[in-house]
Each structure stands twice: as C-alpha cells, then as structure tokens.
Amino acid sequence: MTPIRVLVVQDHPMLASAIVEILEGEPGLRVLAVARSGADAVRLATQEAVGVVLMDYRLPDMTGAAAAGQIRTARPETPIVFHTTDDSETALLDAIDAGASAYLTGSATAGEIVDAVRRAILGEVLIPVALFARAIVRQRRHAIEQGEREKLLAEFTPRELEILRVLAKGLDTPTIAGRMGIAPHTVEWHLRHVIEKLRVHSKLQALSQPFA
Incomplete structure (x- = not known):
C-alpha cells in the first residue's frame, strides 16, 4: 500500500x-x-x-x-x-x-x-x-452584540454619527463647528442627544463606544 x-x-x-x-x-x-x-x-x-x-x-x-x-x-x-x-x-x-x-x-x-x-x-x-x-458560544455572543450595535446605530441621525466620528479625532467643539459649517451650540445640542442615546454621561464615555 x-x-x-x-x-x-x-x-x-x-x-x-x-x-x-x-x-x-x-x-x-x-x-x-x-x-x-x-x-x-x-x-x-x-x-x-x-x-x-x-x-x-x-x-x-x-x-x-x-x-x-x-x-x-x-x-x-x-x-x-x-x-x-x-x-x-x-x-x-x-x-x-x-x-x-x-x-x-x-x-x-x-x-x-x-x-x-x-x-x-x-x-x-x-x-x-x-x-x-x-467557539460557537463566542460566535453567538458576537452575533448578539453586533445586532445590538446595529440597532443602536439606527437610532442616530446622520448628523449625530458625523459629529461623533469627528469628535473621535480629538477635535474640540469650535473646530467641529467650523469644519461642519454649523454653530458651536448646535454641535453641543447634537452631542447631548448622542450622550443620551448611548446612555453614558460624558463625551469621553461616548468616545469609548466602538462606532465612534
């Protein structure tokens, strides 16, 4: 053989x-x-x-x-x-x-x-x-987390997501406002909504989210 x-x-x-x-x-x-x-x-x-x-x-x-x-x-x-x-x-x-x-x-x-x-x-x-x-348990957990992430993302407006991503680059409110062509108080208004939806208490905590 x-x-x-x-x-x-x-x-x-x-x-x-x-x-x-x-x-x-x-x-x-x-x-x-x-x-x-x-x-x-x-x-x-x-x-x-x-x-x-x-x-x-x-x-x-x-x-x-x-x-x-x-x-x-x-x-x-x-x-x-x-x-x-x-x-x-x-x-x-x-x-x-x-x-x-x-x-x-x-x-x-x-x-x-x-x-x-x-x-x-x-x-x-x-x-x-x-x-x-x-491995299967981990995959299932990941699928659940991914589903929750997508569900949460659906709650944000395009403008809120844009502000969150720009904030993640380390820019301050006036710079973000200038870059996006909106007033600083409008940026802060959007950020308050983002923080509420993420159920966190500060900008720093908001930035710790995986989709920032």
Missing part, C-alpha cells in the same frame, strides 16, 4: 523533530518534508504530491489558517490537520474557515496525532467538542 505522505509545518525545530519521529515510526506514514514557514508550506503542498498537511497555527510569516487557505485554494482535495498549542476560539474558527479536517491542541498524544492523520485521509473531520462549543 502506498504510504500517506505527510507535510509537517512546524517552525520549532525540537517539536518538528518529535513529530517526524512519531510519524515515521508508524506503518503507512511517511514524512515528505518539514516546512518552517507558511510560504514554504504553500510552495511544497502545491508542488509535491502531499497526502496530508500537519499544520501549526502560529508560523513566522503568517497564521497556519492563512497558509491552509492558500493550500486549499490550489489543492482543495488536500486534508489539513492542525496541531498547535493555540487553543483559542479565534484560532479554531479560522482553521475551520480555512477548511481544516482536524484541530488538535498541544495536549494531543502521539496516538491522537497519528489517528487524526489517518482519519483525515479518509475525509473525516475531528474537532474537539469542548473547544468547538466554546
């Missing part, structure tokens, strides 16, 4: 050597090469006959997700298994968006790494349930 050719993408020499030793010690697996950067990974994955890419998330020149996205664009049939110490929701979601077949954290055992590589070549997807659940 033709061995599965694995491209290891890992810039840490000791960890790369350990991974190579694990994979080479397994029947039916062969390490094609070790890429030390995202650019090298993309080049090798698109030029060579790679069975599976075993990808770190944090690389010197780009994220593993960025490299994976480029590889999947050129070779959509190539499964990519992430093995990384980054267990953040952001990294997981980026990897999934890039088409990851599996996502293993630094606590994964040698057996789990080998199993993920073998199952990836069969088209299976392996994502840690707990980490995926955290």
Whole structure:
C-alpha cells in the first residue's frame, strides 16, 4: 500500500523533530518534508504530491489558517490537520474557515496525532467538542452584540454619527463647528442627544463606544 505522505509545518525545530519521529515510526506514514514557514508550506503542498498537511497555527510569516487557505485554494482535495498549542476560539474558527479536517491542541498524544492523520485521509473531520462549543458560544455572543450595535446605530441621525466620528479625532467643539459649517451650540445640542442615546454621561464615555 502506498504510504500517506505527510507535510509537517512546524517552525520549532525540537517539536518538528518529535513529530517526524512519531510519524515515521508508524506503518503507512511517511514524512515528505518539514516546512518552517507558511510560504514554504504553500510552495511544497502545491508542488509535491502531499497526502496530508500537519499544520501549526502560529508560523513566522503568517497564521497556519492563512497558509491552509492558500493550500486549499490550489489543492482543495488536500486534508489539513492542525496541531498547535493555540487553543483559542479565534484560532479554531479560522482553521475551520480555512477548511481544516482536524484541530488538535498541544495536549494531543502521539496516538491522537497519528489517528487524526489517518482519519483525515479518509475525509473525516475531528474537532474537539469542548473547544468547538466554546467557539460557537463566542460566535453567538458576537452575533448578539453586533445586532445590538446595529440597532443602536439606527437610532442616530446622520448628523449625530458625523459629529461623533469627528469628535473621535480629538477635535474640540469650535473646530467641529467650523469644519461642519454649523454653530458651536448646535454641535453641543447634537452631542447631548448622542450622550443620551448611548446612555453614558460624558463625551469621553461616548468616545469609548466602538462606532465612534
């Protein structure tokens, strides 16, 4: 049986050597090469006959997700298994968006790494349930916050939004008035309405809002 050719993408020499030793010690697996950067990974994955890419998330020149996205664009049939110490929701979601077949954290055992590589070549997807659940919760929270933000923005008039954005540049009331061609007291009148709608108590607090 033709061995599965694995491209290891890992810039840490000791960890790369350990991974190579694990994979080479397994029947039916062969390490094609070790890429030390995202650019090298993309080049090798698109030029060579790679069975599976075993990808770190944090690389010197780009994220593993960025490299994976480029590889999947050129070779959509190539499964990519992430093995990384980054267990953040952001990294997981980026990897999934890039088409990851599996996502293993630094606590994964040698057996789990080998199993993920073998199952990836069969088209299976392996994502840690707990980490995926955290990511979904974060996405849902973000969607709710985004919805609330859009709802709040809809309460402002175009003039109020313009004043808030100009204020964020550090300009004082007379300068804002001159730039917008309105009287200073009109600027203050709009600002009072902005502060009321934001449910804050000062210009400084208004500026702390994400749409200022």
